Amino acid sequence: MSELTQIGSINERPRIPTRDEVELxxxxxxxxxxxxxxxxxxxxxxxxxxxxxxxxxEYGGFLSGExxxxxxYRLQRSYAEVEGVATFxxxxxxxxxxxxxxxxxxxCLSCHLCGTYRLRDFLKEKLGIGHGETTADxxxxxxxxxxxxxxxxxPVIQVGDTYHGPVDEGYxxxxxxxxxxxxxxxxxxMADEMVKVHIRASER
Amino acid sequence: MAERKLLFEHTHDPAFRTxxxxxxxxxxxxxxxxxxxxxxxxxxxxxxSGLRGRGGAGFPTWIKWNGIPKDKKxxxxxxxxxxxxxxxxxxxxQLMETCPFLLVxxxxxxxxxxxxxxxxxxIRGEFIDAARALRSAIDEAYAAxxxxxxxxxxxxxxxxxxxxxxxxxxxxxxxxxxxxxxxxRGMPRLKFPHAxxxxxAGLWERPTLINNVExxxxxxxxxxxxGEWYAxxxxxxxxxxxxxxxxxxxxxNKPGNFEIEFGTPLKELLEMAGxxxxxxxxxxxxxxxxxxxxxxxxxDRAIIGYEEMSEVKSMVGSGGCMFLNEHTCIVTFxxxxxxxxxxxxxxxxxxxxxxxxxMLQILDRIRRGNGQKGDIELLKDICSQIDGRSxxxxxxxxxxxxxxxxRVFPHEFEYFIENGKSMVESEPTLAMAP
Ligand SMILES: Cc1cc2nc3c(=O)[nH]c(=O)nc-3n(C[C@H](O)[C@H](O)[C@H](O)COP(=O)(O)O)c2cc1C
Ligand code: SF4
Ligand code: FES
Numbered sequence: 310m311s312e313l314t315q316i317g318s319i320n321e322r323p324r325i326p327t328r329d330e331v332e333l334x335x336x337x338x339x340x341x342x343x344x345x346x347x348x349x350x351x352x353x354x355x356x357x358x359x360x361x362x363x364x365x366x367e368y369g370g371f372l373s374g375e376x377x378x379x380x381x382y383r384l385q386r387s388y389a390e391v392e393g394v395a396t397f398x399x400x401x402x403x404x405x406x407x408x409x410x411x412x413x414x415x416x417c418l419s420c421h422l423c424g425t426y427r428l429r430d431f432l433k434e435k436l437g438i439g440h441g442e443t444t445a446d447x448x449x450x451x452x453x454x455x456x457x458x459x460x461x462x463x464p465v466i467q468v469g470d471t472y473h474g475p476v477d478e479g480y481x482x483x484x485x486x487x488x489x490x491x492x493x494x495x496x497x498x499m500a501d502e503m504v505k506v507h508i509r510a511s512e513r
Numbered sequence: 514m515a516e517r518k519l520l521f522e523h524t525h526d527p528a529f530r531t532x533x534x535x536x537x538x539x540x541x542x543x544x545x546x547x548x549x550x551x552x553x554x555x556x557x558x559x560x561x562s563g564l565r566g567r568g569g570a571g572f573p574t575w576i577k578w579n580g581i582p583k584d585k586k587x588x589x590x591x592x593x594x595x596x597x598x599x600x601x602x603x604x605x606x607q608l609m610e611t612c613p614f615l616l617v618x619x620x621x622x623x624x625x626x627x628x629x630x631x632x633x634x635x636i637r638g639e640f641i642d643a644a645r646a647l648r649s650a651i652d653e654a655y656a657a658x659x660x661x662x663x664x665x666x667x668x669x670x671x672x673x674x675x676x677x678x679x680x681x682x683x684x685x686x687x688x689x690x691x692x693x694x695x696x697x698r699g700m701p702r703l704k705f706p707h708a709x710x711x712x713x714a715g716l717w718e719r720p721t722l723i724n725n726v727e728x729x730x731x732x733x734x735x736x737x738x739x740g741e742w743y744a745x746x747x748x749x750x751x752x753x754x755x756x757x758x759x760x761x762x763x764x765x766n767k768p769g770n771f772e773i774e775f776g777t778p779l780k781e782l783l784e785m786a787g788x789x790x791x792x793x794x795x796x797x798x799x800x801x802x803x804x805x806x807x808x809x810x811x812x813d814r815a816i817i818g819y820e821e822m823s824e825v826k827s828m829v830g831s832g833g834c835m836f837l838n839e840h841t842c843i844v845t846f847x848x849x850x851x852x853x854x855x856x857x858x859x860x861x862x863x864x865x866x867x868x869x870x871x872m873l874q875i876l877d878r879i880r881r882g883n884g885q886k887g888d889i890e891l892l893k894d895i896c897s898q899i900d901g902r903s904x905x906x907x908x909x910x911x912x913x914x915x916x917x918x919x920r921v922f923p924h925e926f927e928y929f930i931e932n933g934k935s936m937v938e939s940e941p942t943l944a945m946a947p
Contacts, residue, residue, distance in 0.1 A: 399681065418846070419762040422835070455856060458598065461761070461768035472642070506677065
């Protein structure tokens, strides 16, 4: 994909990728979803966020350059624009391929008051990773996140589409064991759920 | 006063999340009534109710509804701000998860009143449970002819869609939310008087009504029982009517959402939440991380109301009420608050982008025992440079908590700078952060 690096480079105005610059990996299901989404908005641009969710699922949880390019191509926007949007939002995985499971630990105010940094240290001990890192076996990513707005359950963590809280070291240990045994990627499942809720019953 | 459950009356009833269960408790009677009323009559009921926006600013709701052009020339939108991100607030989450039809019916009533064609619920990405509950409610409403074409046989068409965010506090700011919905980075847009109001040119430059989840959820009660009835709730306050949901967290025994009538003393809210945990009460952030912190003495005398809270120099805000016990180090707490705003600043304007980072750096060195003489003045100066000079409300919201803590607990900052350590000796629940 060497062409990719040239799209939107300093020598060129941001432009829409052409057909021969992209790989098209969206499944039939993804294409049906995208067609439905297009009818919800008066312009294609508004589909960027939900289509990035589709791409995050289709590309195994990671918005690689190829994934961004496919979204740009399908929505007829420039690569730079779509990448700019994707990197603004913390839930799109653009920096590196995340583990199969992302443990998002809230360290914000109420969780902070309830001792969340102890759990951060515990995770570091247990998995050997800190904020933004992924275990060598590719199973886990840990991220410290801002208020998940479930402060009544502080300290709170989110794994995929599930909130857990209040959690303590024992709970985390067990959860990590359960996740190890879980063959499905909770990162991919989350992206799938994110897409699904956009689609009306009549469009399914 | 005790809890006054209006919106939350059926929050624990799983049947309330289905159309049949919702209708069995009187659901959709309000829409049935509203749809036969003149549009203006619906808006007048909302005016009579005295309802003010529950998203934080407390702006009179009817003025927005009334601001949508009456002579329709283009598509009108109804938009729900469900991007609840204010630390300490979790009321919209529970409303959407357990009372999704209230929001759907409320938005449909608003849609009728403003002659709208389509509604969007912009939900923060993390709230997948809320989104699923709403998806199922919306699907049921479509199937029953309560959304979509020819609603209740009136010939009026109204679509309602869900749009998820992807992790950004700033997208709760209404113009940034619109940017995000239109497929852009979540950055705010120029505001009135420099640009038209969203009611004239919002989403895709078309008239757009935007309200918070809780605001829309009040509409069915106002229409069903009348604006005057609604205004009888909270009548002891100067200008706050109805009920308000407060999310109580932090050092309390029974954290959770509590719906109270305006005019309730703040200390009763603390009692509802089971009182302080782990020691005596030290401070309270009554309305979400953005609002000024107050002392335990002020908690004793504060009355919950938009104007009343200003007597203790704080605000109702979004209702995210955090209580802090005596073992909390205010410096560390404010450092964490500053970290939040520095992380969430969208970067569009200089005072906020740079200022939030400077505040964080200074608070960080104080917290690490390297505070310098003059740091307090420096922080105050930065606060005043951000407040009122930022492009959107996030900058102000970042400055207020720091400025308030310096005003209310100056000795804690002074002690920390002088001695290189916190004056709070034991911190059992507050592990020291990085
Ligand atoms: C930084 C920032 C974040 C905000 N976050 C939210 C939010 O999460 N939910 C919300 O309803 N309003 C939020 N607001 C307020 C909205 O801009 C807007 O005032 C509100 O949606 C209007 O609805 P209301 O009149 O029903 O309160 C935020 C404002 C700012 C400046
Ligand atoms: S105040 Fe400025 S930098 Fe901060 S969030 Fe608003 S626009 Fe962005
Ligand atoms: S502070 Fe952690 S969920 Fe709100």
